[in-house]
Amino acid sequence: MxxxxxxxxxxxxxxxxxxxxxxxxxxxxxxxxxxxxxxxxxxxxxxxxxxxxxxxxxxxxxxxxxxxxxxxxxxxxxxxxxxxxxxxxxxxxxxxxxxxxxxxxxxxxxxxxxxxxxxxxxxxxxxxxxxxxxxxxxxxxxxxxxxxxxxxxxxxxxxxxxxxxxxxxxxxxxxxxxxxxxPRNVKQTNNKQTNAVRQPDQEEPASNRDTKGIRKLFSNLRSLFQHKNIGILLIAEFVAFYVFASWAIFLVSLGKTQGLTDEESVFLSTAGGLGGFIGKCSAAVLFKFKLVNPFTATLIPCFTTAAVFVVATMSTDFHILLALIFISGLTQGINSSCVFSLMPGSVCPYHYRQILILECLSCGLGTQFSGYVSGTIQDVTGSTIYVYLFNAMLNILLVLLSIWWACDPEPNLECDKSSL
Missing domain, CATH: 1.20.1250.20 (MFS general substrate transporter like domains)
Structure with a gap:
């Protein structure tokens, strides 16, 4: 329980x-x-x-x-x-x-x-x-x-x-x-194991041990990129989180720009959230049947998202916008879930923890840049429409990146550290 x-x-x-x-x-x-x-x-x-x-x-x-x-x-x-x-x-x-x-x-x-x-x-x-x-x-x-x-x-x-x-x-x-x-039994077991391992090094200051651990964690990043497609996946994740944050923050503003009321604009968020939930579930189904590849993970979802964003900037009907935002949530859910889940399985066990931290950093940087850049676009142009057109362009770039990825989709799990 x-x-x-x-x-x-x-x-x-x-x-x-x-x-x-x-x-x-x-x-x-x-x-x-x-x-x-x-x-x-x-x-x-x-x-x-x-x-x-x-x-x-x-x-x-x-x-x-x-x-x-x-x-x-x-x-x-x-x-x-x-x-x-x-x-x-x-x-x-x-x-x-x-x-x-x-x-x-x-x-x-x-x-x-x-x-x-x-x-x-x-x-x-x-x-x-x-x-x-x-x-x-x-x-x-x-x-x-x-x-x-x-x-x-x-x-x-x-x-x-x-x-x-x-x-x-x-x-x-x-x-x-x-x-x-x-669980209590796990905690006791870990303490015994920890004492057995660390006993010989008790005289070493804790700060030195921590420094060595951090240095080990971030060392040999060069060997990490010997694994195929890791750079592509990190770029895809950065862009995906940039677009998601921009889409999320400025969606209500888009609704108001297109003539919707405050209540209708908020309902766009609900539609997008439901679409994203279904997209995440769909990604799990794709993984279950081993259908995740550069086309299902990036090319098709990103092309659809770009097309939806462009059409949404030209529509003023509430029901049409509701459907479009639902679709954009669905495709973003598939893309982000597939890319995020593929990353740990594309590296050897030695680099597993490093790639998890790099994933978080990539997602954080994408989110961080999103608000400022998207807000600047709105301030300069005076319209949220250009924010979404810029996001559509970024999705097209991901489509091109996915074609490059498709040329050699299988990960290479070997690197200089694989045998350690």
């Missing part, structure tokens, strides 16, 4: 974390007007929140040498909520928005990654791929649920109070963090 409680709490954390980037788009225009600032700065603050959560993954792995998964998850949940509450109570300038959302993003980063680490103590290695795939489907559940909730808060209580209420919701991440603990 303990492992299923842990799994359920991770799903709640993913809903709140991934839903926040979409929900932020609901209040984008309000914050720009209230703070008398630009779309680029506010969107940058929104993307920074989610980018930091991924970019601090090396730091989180380092902190796990000193603190338990449970401790980091609970502290992270508190910080995730406090960041929003700070914005609701203190926000009078865009710099305070950056501070509050950075604290919130740092907290989410502390809460999410350790919870995945704790999974390995509750599930067998053969079960983990399926479990992680199931968790991934809940990313878009948050995208579907949280924007309407924030819109309700905004309509009834105003901007600042809605941020405070969103922070109160985020506090649930801290409560869920209590479940992120190892």
């Amino acid at each position: 303990e492992k299923w409680i842990l799994l359920g709490t991770i799903l709640i954390r993913k809903i709140l974390f991934c839903g926040s980037v979409k929900a932020n788009g609901v209040i984008l225009a309000d914050i720009v007007n209230q703070l008398d600032t630009t779309n680029s700065l506010v969107a940058w603050a929104f993307s920074l929140q989610n980018g930091i959560a991924l970019l601090i993954s090396p730091l989180v792995m380092f902190l796990l040498n000193y603190f338990s998964e449970r401790q980091l998850c609970m502290v992270g949940g508190l910080l995730g909520g406090l960041g929003y509450i700070y914005c609701g109570l203190m926000m009078t300038s865009v710099y305070q928005l950056f501070i509050g959302l950075s604290v919130s993003g740092f907290g989410f980063g502390l809460a999410i990654l350790p919870s995945f680490v704790s999974l390995q103590y509750h599930f067998q290695p053969t079960e983990l791929p399926l479990i992680i795939s199931a968790i991934g489907t809940f990313d878009y559940i948050g995208v579907a649920i949280l924007p309407p909730v924030l819109q309700l808060f905004r309509s009834d209580y105003g901007l600042k109070n809605s941020l405070i209420l969103l922070g109160a919701l985020a506090f649930n991440v801290a409560t869920c963090g209590a479940a992120a603990r190892r």
Whole structure:
């Protein structure tokens, strides 16, 4: 029962974390007007929140040498909520928005990654791929649920109070963090093994051991790229998260640009979230039947996404836009899930941990750049339409990249470190 409680709490954390980037788009225009600032700065603050959560993954792995998964998850949940509450109570300038959302993003980063680490103590290695795939489907559940909730808060209580209420919701991440603990028998076994291994090196300072561990983790990155297609997959992941963050933050703005009401624009987010959920489930089916390849993972989804974005910029009908955004969520869900899942299986065991951290860094950088660049495009052009046209162009570039990938799709699991 303990492992299923842990799994359920991770799903709640993913809903709140991934839903926040979409929900932020609901209040984008309000914050720009209230703070008398630009779309680029506010969107940058929104993307920074989610980018930091991924970019601090090396730091989180380092902190796990000193603190338990449970401790980091609970502290992270508190910080995730406090960041929003700070914005609701203190926000009078865009710099305070950056501070509050950075604290919130740092907290989410502390809460999410350790919870995945704790999974390995509750599930067998053969079960983990399926479990992680199931968790991934809940990313878009948050995208579907949280924007309407924030819109309700905004309509009834105003901007600042809605941020405070969103922070109160985020506090649930801290409560869920209590479940992120190892089984007692595993903890005792690990302690015995640890003592047996470290006894000879007790005289060595802990700081030296930590430095060696970090140096080992990031050393020999050159040999990592001896594995085929790793560079292509990292680029594809960077672009996928850039497009996702831009799509999420500016979707409500696109609806308003196309003449929809506030309520109709928020429903676009719900449609996109449901489409993404189905896309993630579809990716799991593709993996089940071994149908994942450069065409199903990137070429077809990215070409469809690009076409949908272009058509969406020319449509003003609510029902047509609803269908288009649903399709774009579905195709992005397939693309991101397939690329993310392919990466660990494309390297040898020696580089497994390194590629996981590089994945998080790539996703974080893509998210980080997305808000600022997309906001700048809107400020310069005066229209969200050009944001989506630029995203369509990026998807076409991924189509070209997938053709290059298709020329030699099979990964090479051998490198200089494979025998270590």
